Amino acid sequence: MTLRRNLVLALLVVLALVTLFPFLLVALNAVKSPADYAANGPLGLPESLHLQGIVDFWNRVDFGLKLANSTVIAGSVAVLAVGVSIVTAYALGIGRIRGRLWIVAVFLLANLMPQEVLVYPLYYLAKEVGLYDTKLAVIIIFTAVQSAFGTYLLASVLATFPREILEAARIDGASRWQVLWRVVVPISWPTLSVLLVFFFIWTWNEFFIPMIMLISNDNQTVPVALGVLQGQRLMDATAQSASALLGILPAVVFFLIFQRTLTRGIAVGAIR
Amino acid sequence: MFKPARLVAALVAGATVLTACGGDDDAGAGNVLTLWHYEGPDSAMGVAWAKAIEEFERTHEGITVEFEEKGFEQIQQNAQMVLNSDEAPDLMEYNKGNATAGLLSRQGLLTDISAEVAERGWDDLLSPGLRTTCQYDERGVMGGDRWYGVPNYAEYTMVYYNADLFAAHGIAVPTTFGELTAAMDAFVRKGVTPLAVGGKEYPAQQLLYQLALTEADTEWVRDFQQYTGDVDFHDEAWTHGAETFADWVAKGYLDSDAAGIDAESMGTSFMAGEFPMMVSGSWWYGRVQSTVTDFEWGTFLFPGSDLTLGSSGNLWVVPENSPNKELAYDFIDITMRQANQELLGNSGGIPVAADPEAITDPKSRTLIEDYQTLVERDGLAYYPDWPVPGYYDVLVSATQKLINGSASPDEVLDELADPYQQHVDGIGS
Numbered sequence: 001m002t003l004r005r006n007l008v009l010a011l012l013v014v015l016a017l018v019t020l021f022p023f024l025l026v027a028l029n030a031v032k033s034p035a036d037y038a039a040n041g042p043l044g045l046p047e048s049l050h051l052q053g054i055v056d057f058w059n060r061v062d063f064g065l066k067l068a069n070s071t072v073i074a075g076s077v078a079v080l081a082v083g084v085s086i087v088t089a090y091a092l093g094i095g096r097i098r099g100r101l102w103i104v105a106v107f108l109l110a111n112l113m114p115q116e117v118l119v120y121p122l123y124y125l126a127k128e129v130g131l132y133d134t135k136l137a138v139i140i141i142f143t144a145v146q147s148a149f150g151t152y153l154l155a156s157v158l159a160t161f162p163r164e165i166l167e168a169a170r171i172d173g174a175s176r177w178q179v180l181w182r183v184v185v186p187i188s189w190p191t192l193s194v195l196l197v198f199f200f201i202w203t204w205n206e207f208f209i210p211m212i213m214l215i216s217n218d219n220q221t222v223p224v225a226l227g228v229l230q231g232q233r234l235m236d237a238t239a240q241s242a243s244a245l246l247g248i249l250p251a252v253v254f255f256l257i258f259q260r261t262l263t264r265g266i267a268v269g270a271i272r
Numbered sequence: 273m274f275k276p277a278r279l280v281a282a283l284v285a286g287a288t289v290l291t292a293c294g295g296d297d298d299a300g301a302g303n304v305l306t307l308w309h310y311e312g313p314d315s316a317m318g319v320a321w322a323k324a325i326e327e328f329e330r331t332h333e334g335i336t337v338e339f340e341e342k343g344f345e346q347i348q349q350n351a352q353m354v355l356n357s358d359e360a361p362d363l364m365e366y367n368k369g370n371a372t373a374g375l376l377s378r379q380g381l382l383t384d385i386s387a388e389v390a391e392r393g394w395d396d397l398l399s400p401g402l403r404t405t406c407q408y409d410e411r412g413v414m415g416g417d418r419w420y421g422v423p424n425y426a427e428y429t430m431v432y433y434n435a436d437l438f439a440a441h442g443i444a445v446p447t448t449f450g451e452l453t454a455a456m457d458a459f460v461r462k463g464v465t466p467l468a469v470g471g472k473e474y475p476a477q478q479l480l481y482q483l484a485l486t487e488a489d490t491e492w493v494r495d496f497q498q499y500t501g502d503v504d505f506h507d508e509a510w511t512h513g514a515e516t517f518a519d520w521v522a523k524g525y526l527d528s529d530a531a532g533i534d535a536e537s538m539g540t541s542f543m544a545g546e547f548p549m550m551v552s553g554s555w556w557y558g559r560v561q562s563t564v565t566d567f568e569w570g571t572f573l574f575p576g577s578d579l580t581l582g583s584s585g586n587l588w589v590v591p592e593n594s595p596n597k598e599l600a601y602d603f604i605d606i607t608m609r610q611a612n613q614e615l616l617g618n619s620g621g622i623p624v625a626a627d628p629e630a631i632t633d634p635k636s637r638t639l640i641e642d643y644q645t646l647v648e649r650d651g652l653a654y655y656p657d658w659p660v661p662g663y664y665d666v667l668v669s670a671t672q673k674l675i676n677g678s679a680s681p682d683e684v685l686d687e688l689a690d691p692y693q694q695h696v697d698g699i700g701s
Contacts, residue, residue, distance in 0.1 A: 038543045038563045060313060060341070123353050133359045212350060215359045217340040227343035228310075236312070237536070 026248070029241035030054060037238050053242035061225040062217070063246060069214075070204055070221040070250070073135055077142040078199040082192055084143060085150025090180050092151065093158025094166065104155055110148040115208045126213060133215040141209060146199045157191055158184065197258045204251055222247050305337045305599045309365035310344045316558055316621025317425055317585070323615055324606045331606075335599065348372075355381040360591040363600035368405040368421065368587050370413055371661050376589070377420040378412035383590040386419040388601050394422050394608055397625035401652035402426060402584040404498075411699070415498045421587025424607040426622045428582025428646055429478060429553045430639075431575075432560060435568035437464070437548040449486065449576025456525045459548055465524065468547035470538035471531035471675045474657075477667035478581050479551050480674070481656040484513025485579040493579060493653045499696050505689035506682070514681035517674050531675040553581070557639060558620035570635070573642050579653040580646060584624070660695040 029042055033050040040047070057063065088107075092100045122141060123132070131137040161184065169183045185192070207223040214220050226243045229236060305328070311317040325337045340361070347366065354360055355376065366373055376382050389395050395403060402423060409416025431452075438445055438455075441462050446452040459466040469475055485493075488509040495501035504510075520526060527533070533541075535552075542550040543563050550556075551574065560569065574580050588607070590600045606612055610630070613623035617631045622643050631637040646652060657664040670687050673679035679687070 035563055035565065038540050039566075041540070041544070127357055132357050211346055212353065215350070215354055215357075217342075224343075224346065227345050228341055229312075229343070237540075 023248070026241045026244050029238055030245040032238050032241075034236065034238050042237065050238075053238050054246065057229070057239055057243045057246065061228055061243075063222075063225065065218065066220055066222045066225045067250060069135065069219060070223075073138055073142070073210075073221060074200045074203040076139045077146060077203040078196045080139070080143040081146035081150055081199050082196050084147035085154050085195065086180070086185060086192065088147070088151040089154030089158050090184060092155040094161055094184065096159075100155070104152050107148040107151050110145050111152075119209065119212050122209070123212060132213065133219060135214070135219055137213050138210055138221075141213070142203050142206065146202065150195050150199070153195070154188070154191070157188060161187075193258075197255075200254065201251055204254075222250065302596070303335050305335060305363065305596055305603060306361040307337055307339045307363050307603065308342050308347070308361045309339075310342045310347055311365070313341070314558075314562075316616050316619035319619040320424075320612050320616035320621065321607065324603065324612050327606050327612070328603050332599070332602065337603075351376060352379070352381065355591045355593060358593060360593040362594040362596040363588060363590055363603055365586045366421065366589045368414070368423065368584055369658055370408075373405075373421055373587055373589060374408045374412035374414055376412075377408045377418070378410070381592055382420045383592050383594070383597060384418050384420060385422070385590060385601070389419045389422065392601070392605055392608075394604070395419075397608055398423070398584070399624075399647040399650075399652075401647065401650055402624060405584045405654075406587060413498065413699075415494075421589040422604055422608070423584035423587050424604075424613070424624055425585035425616055426582065426624050426643060426652075427554045427585055428622070428643060428652065429482065429551060429580055430571045430573055430642065432542060432550045432552065432556065432569060432571050434542070434545060434548050435570055437545070437567070441548075443548075445570070445572070447572070447575060452575050456520075456549075457523070460524045464548065465527050466548050467520075467526045468538045468542045468550040469526040469530045469675075470533040470535045471668070471672050472533055473535040473668065474655075474664070475535055475538050475552055476530070476671035476675065477656050477664075478553075480513050480517050480667075480671055481653070482513075482551065482574055482577065482581060483516045484509045485581075485653050486574075486577040487512040488579060488653075490579070490650055490653075497654050497659055499659070499699060503692060503696075505685040505692070510685055510688075511681065514674065514685050517671070518677075518681050521675055521677065526675070528675075531672040554622055554639065554643075561620050561635065571639065571642070573645065578649050579651045581655055582646065582652040583654050585622075660691055663691060666691050 025042065028046060029037060030053060031049050031051060032046040033048075033052070036044075036047050036050065091097055092103060097103075122137075126132040126137045131140075165183060165187070166179060169179050174182065204221075205223060206221075207227075210221045211224045211227065214224065226247050229240050229243055307325070309317070309321060311321065313319075313322070325339055328337055329335065347364070351366065351372075352375075366376070373382065377384075389406075398406070404415045406419050406421050406423065407416045408414055408418060408420055433445060435445070441459065441464065443455050443458045444451070446455045456466040469479060486509075491501075492507075492509055496503050521528075538550060539552070539556055539559070541547060543560055545564075545567050557571075588600075588604045590597055594600060608625065610626065613626035614630045616623045617626045617628075617636055617640050618633055620633075620636055620639075622640060626640065628637055628640050628644065631640055657667055660666075666688065670679075670684045673687075674681065674684055
């Protein structure tokens with residue numbers, strides 16, 4: 001028995017190392033000086049701790065501002081998209097309106113289409129209404145995209161919502177609105193918070209649409225700022241590693257903070 | 273446990289954020305010059321242009337330069353959309369060539385600056401080879417009659433060599449094509465692979481083109497790049513290029529695994545002192561200069577060839593929607609003046625119009641003198657992937673086959689001919 005346990009343990013350790021390897025490599029190269037990198041290659045251990053690359057990148061792209069932009073955009077999208085998803089899923093999952101399958105299918109189209117297809121229409125619309133190069137444009141776009149997925153997921157979750165509870169609430173005289181806010185939302189809160197975290201991280205990592213819509217450097221997000229280092233013919237591996245490290249950290253920190261919410265949400269779903 | 277009020281509060285907070293970021297319109301015309309470029313702050317261009325911004329603000333009182341550093345990818349993907357909106361900058365760096373600046377000029381997004389070029393005398397500063405990439409015709413093909421951009425730096429390919437490795441093996445640095453191959457033979461005999469080549473990206477195709485250029489003239493280049501005549505991929509030059517390349521592979525001048533090496537690895541392996549030579553562009557120069565500390569190195573023009581790969585650098589272009597065109601012209605003018613050109617040269621770049629005497633660093637002076645030699649013999653032959661959109665990948669795959677020996681030089685040239693012919697046929701219709 002112990003042999004098998006040890007075997008599984010060893011396997012898991014190897015898997016963990018494989019998963020962590022890219023992170024390690026990035027971290028390793030982020031603290032090397034360019035000369036060190038050229039002399040010893042990407043796999044060598046750094047000769048000394050060289051933090052200048054990280055500092056330089058931070059100042060070069062005004063990283064603090066990018067962090068604030070990304071936080072505002074991802075945060076607003078997460079909150080708004082969950083809000084929209086609740087309302088639409090309530091109608092589809094509990095209200096059981098006619099043709100809900102088709103409605104969900106249409107919603108999903110927004111998620112299934114490659115973003116390259118959406119870009120030109122979005123660009124023209126944004127330009128027409130004067131929202132080109134504003135954070136608001138990106139927030140609206142991603143609220144729509146994320147809530148499409150949220151509606152799909154929540155609608156199927158709410159479709160299995162215990163009817164007895166709903167009926168009990170109706171008998172007690174609750175209106176539809178009250179049923180939603182006093183009964184449905186509190187009970188599905190764990191699922192909602194998981195959605196919130198996912199929407200935040202997904203929006204945080206978006207590159208293409210923010211790159212197209214956010215033109216001026218004052219509006220840019222973290223992933224777009226990382227692109228500044230990719231030159232036409234040259235790339236500076238150490239600076240790129242430094243920037244990648246800075247780019248990953250916020251998402252990792254966010255995940256660690258909300259990690260308990262995530263597991264709780266999944267566990268609650270399981271007991272029911 | 274759960275309070276709906278809290279969620280409502282969160283939504284309200286979100287909404288305030290939204291309204292707060294709705295009204296960030298730019299101040300617009302008059303006292304701000306918006307400038308975009310994508311050169312790193314430590315590169316020669318980055319250094320010289322930063323100085324030009326200072327100079328501009330000193331000579332234009334009350335006007336500030338709003339500089340935004342962009343990613344190369346961002347400009348490539350976005351240029352068309354940005355220039356078509358009122359968020360366009362007043363002045364920006366953009367790639368030269370038919371598929372980039374040419375395309376935008378055809379769409380009417382760039383200002384025709386011909387009058388300004390003549391009035392301020394920028395055309396006198398640029399050699400004919402450089403002018404070609406600034407001027408486009410109504411189809412957006414370079415070498416036309418209207419100016420849409422001006423470069424203030426240039427680039428070309430050369431041979432970088434590790435002097436210490438040459439000395440250690442008692443081999444002389446070559447000056448002719450014969451000496452070059454003799455030197456490479458000597459290295460091979462001593463068990464050293466003489467050439468660092470990356471077959472996964474541009475370096476191998478540039479070597480192939482360079483070898484073809486040893487048997488070509490300027491008219492051959494014009495026919496190939498500007499579609500002015502019939503291009504035969506089985507002519508003397510192309511055949512010589514492909515066969516010599518295959519011959520070099522057979523003789524072991526390049527590594528047998530070079531097909532899987534990218535440009536970055538090629539450069540870092542040369543800078544780590546693993547190879548005696550590397551044939552590549554001046555874009556490496558500044559980096560080699562700052563990185564290599566433990567061996568002596570130098571550069572020379574590819575021997576036995578009047579022509580070599582190279583062109584103007586990227587262009588300054590003035591978007592049609594720029595509200596401050598006059599200011600943009602003033603800025604270009606500062607970057608074309610001697611002081612700024614010299615700074616660019618002393619920072620490891622190749623100025624288009626500097627006096628080599630004013631360049632203090634001896635290596636940089638060689639770089640610039642070699643460039644002027646090239647200009648005098650009208651030797652800039654551009655790049656092999658320019659004539660056809662998507663040709664880059666065709667060339668990569670073709671040269672990889674040459675390196676792996678999976679296709680004969682003849683078959684490889686056939687592979688290059690087809691897409692080229694298709695594109696040229698398409699232009700006529």
